[in-house]
Amino acid sequence: MAPTSTTTIFLILGNIWFWTLFFSNTCKATSPAPKFPAILVFGDSTVDTGNNNYLKTLFKGNHYPYGLDFPGHVPTGRFSNGKLIPDFLASMLNIKESIPPFLDPSLSDNNLVTGVSFASGGSGFDDITGVVGGIVPFSKQIEHFKRYIVRVQGIVGEKEAKKLISSALVIISAGTNDFGFNIYDMPTRRFEFNISGYQDFLQNKLHLFIEELYELGCRTMAIAGLPPIGCLPIQITAKFKTSHDRRCIEEENLDALVYNKKLARVLPKIQSLLPRSKIVYADVYEPLNEMINNPLKFGFVETKRGCCGTGFVEVGPFCNALTPVCGNVLEYLFWDSIHPSQAAYQHLSIYLEEKVIPKLLNDGNQSHTRFDQTG
Numbered sequence: 001m002a003p004t005s006t007t008t009i010f011l012i013l014g015n016i017w018f019w020t021l022f023f024s025n026t027c028k029a030t031s032p033a034p035k036f037p038a039i040l041v042f043g044d045s046t047v048d049t050g051n052n053n054y055l056k057t058l059f060k061g062n063h064y065p066y067g068l069d070f071p072g073h074v075p076t077g078r079f080s081n082g083k084l085i086p087d088f089l090a091s092m093l094n095i096k097e098s099i100p101p102f103l104d105p106s107l108s109d110n111n112l113v114t115g116v117s118f119a120s121g122g123s124g125f126d127d128i129t130g131v132v133g134g135i136v137p138f139s140k141q142i143e144h145f146k147r148y149i150v151r152v153q154g155i156v157g158e159k160e161a162k163k164l165i166s167s168a169l170v171i172i173s174a175g176t177n178d179f180g181f182n183i184y185d186m187p188t189r190r191f192e193f194n195i196s197g198y199q200d201f202l203q204n205k206l207h208l209f210i211e212e213l214y215e216l217g218c219r220t221m222a223i224a225g226l227p228p229i230g231c232l233p234i235q236i237t238a239k240f241k242t243s244h245d246r247r248c249i250e251e252e253n254l255d256a257l258v259y260n261k262k263l264a265r266v267l268p269k270i271q272s273l274l275p276r277s278k279i280v281y282a283d284v285y286e287p288l289n290e291m292i293n294n295p296l297k298f299g300f301v302e303t304k305r306g307c308c309g310t311g312f313v314e315v316g317p318f319c320n321a322l323t324p325v326c327g328n329v330l331e332y333l334f335w336d337s338i339h340p341s342q343a344a345y346q347h348l349s350i351y352l353e354e355k356v357i358p359k360l361l362n363d364g365n366q367s368h369t370r371f372d373q374t375g
């Protein structure tokens, strides 16, 4: 397979990224009660905790060596060797130790009401992203959320369900697949848009999703920006033929920075249009860039390839039980050719806890004071 078509397949997949996430923490030693009763997650493989397991798609992470470092060493469908940001945040927030996928048919009532992920690896804000891969596009994730609300109403009643949704922390993480798939590797959207136009198109879509979630009762949302896409091992592989030349693709990183800048500017405007909402930008670019530029500070030795296989291309079905893995995954920023390792996700979570959670809480009297909040 030529690198480019390989890349395309992988990007469909995953979406990878990190965008992921957010933050939240909130439970200082002195205040053990969770600030948020639940976490609700929408997005791509950076925050898909196993929904793709239940779909007819190739894009799954429910086989070894995925999950190697997850509690119990089980592959769960998470596209990493262990936990993802929503899991770390749920734990930091004193909610629970991990966020289950909504499509898991065996969820307990308690696990449902404390939050689930609707995310699907390979998806994006643009509904054409990943659609050939059989994943759950954003629009359908919202349909699943509507079903979720009905189930929660059945468990706690309509009034409590409304309170729960309005005080839940919503995390949205997507966008990398839209660029990776539709612009860089198989430029289907390039015929319609230049980069700037496509960024605006995606952010208009995002705006509509935020409004839909607001209409459904959500009030507190953290929206992840793009990571340095040009530093993803798979993107580097598509661009540079020899391993000697491997380096981040500056143009792609610049596009991501511009997208992030626009996003950080537009979210406060959206917030101001939606009364009593808190809609915050979550930067993942800077912390990842810092890990790439100062790896040793974080214990990383390798930042240009994943731990699985050669680290240049393997991801999803190509990172499997027959693929050798690196000796010490703690030294790797990337687990596979697209997704960060658990160690990187943990550093990101700590960053978000410090930088983003406070913004979600800083007018705490208004937005999320948990169950006692009216409305």
Ligand SMILES: *[C@@H]1O[C@H](CO)[C@@H](O)[C@H](O)[C@H]1NC(C)=O
Pocket (backbone or CB within 6 Å): 194, 196, 197
């Ligand atoms: C991108 O396209 C829009 C119209 O769709 C145009 O206004 C803008 O100047 C273009 N930007 C660049 C950098 O070509």
Ligand SMILES: *[C@@H]1O[C@H](CO)[C@@H](O)[C@H](O)[C@H]1NC(C)=O
Pocket (backbone or CB within 6 Å): 362, 363, 364, 365
């Ligand atoms: C929140 O309200 C409490 C009193 O109810 C007040 O003491 C506190 O300063 C308020 N905090 C903010 C950030 O407005």
